[in-house]
């Protein structure tokens with residue numbers, strides 16, 4: 001026997017309220033102040049390096065063949081789940097990281113980072129991690145992006161990287177064939193300091209900007225990827241050494257090399273639509 005109709009309705013209502021009724025109830029929360037309003041110290045703008053193994057990424061993108069036809073990029077953006085198995089260059093990886101989380105400027109003395117994506121209040125409460133499977137010059141394994149210095153740091157090399165990727169994304173085996181799988185965590189207090197109890201809905205809105213920039217950046221250099229919402233949080237938190245409370249993984253995007261010939265195979269992911277006459 002499955003869950004009761006009432007329980008399902010309650011869960012649906014809670015989800016709808018999270019999206020549509022986020023305003024603070026004055027009766028319950030009247031007089032509420034956020035930590036910023038209480039003048040409590042601001043948390044760091046980015047996570048400190050987790051290791052002493054940081055390496056610089058190339059910042060010169062002139063070697064890349066970057067399309068500047070904006071409308072063509074918009075029109076050709078689509079999800080790609082079939083990858084060729086050819087390597088990605090370090091410059092391509094660097095470009096993708098820059099376009100999705102790169103720090104362009106600091107607002108004030110150290111109030112906020114201004115990045116290549118917008119973010120409510122410029123809190124940029126996200127950290128980007130990677131499972132690198134096939135990038136020239138990089139040992140396969142788990143990495144962390146250090147946006148202040150546009151560096152990456154090597155964290156670890158799981159025995160079965162592809163198995164980890166597939167398991168971490170709810171058994172979607174195609175994800176493990178991408179060159180790089182980008183994983184995004186939220187460092188909650190970075191945004192809660194300013195927005196308190198109203199943080200979390202905007203946090204999810206902001207995450208969409210990161211992956212949309214990833215789609216467009218990948219398209220602009222002939223790569224392809226697919227956002228993935230079904231992230232196995234506990235597995236990712238443990239692999240990337242996050243506590244799951246202050247910082248938790250919640251979103252991912254595999255990106256890889258693609259070719260036009262694989263379009264038919266790509267279409268097979270949605271073959272059920274035709275088969276079931278939907």
Ligand SMILES: Cc1cc2nc3c(=O)[nH]c(=O)nc-3n(C[C@H](O)[C@H](O)[C@H](O)COP(=O)(O)O)c2cc1C
Pocket residue numbers: 077078079080081172226227228229230
């Ligand atoms: C937040 C989000 C989560 C997604 N999660 C998955 C996923 O887990 N697996 C998958 O195959 N596609 C996933 N997708 C891709 C969508 O299925 C895809 O965007 C949609 O089918 C439209 O196709 P298009 O991106 O080619 O326009 C996700 C997309 C977004 C934006």
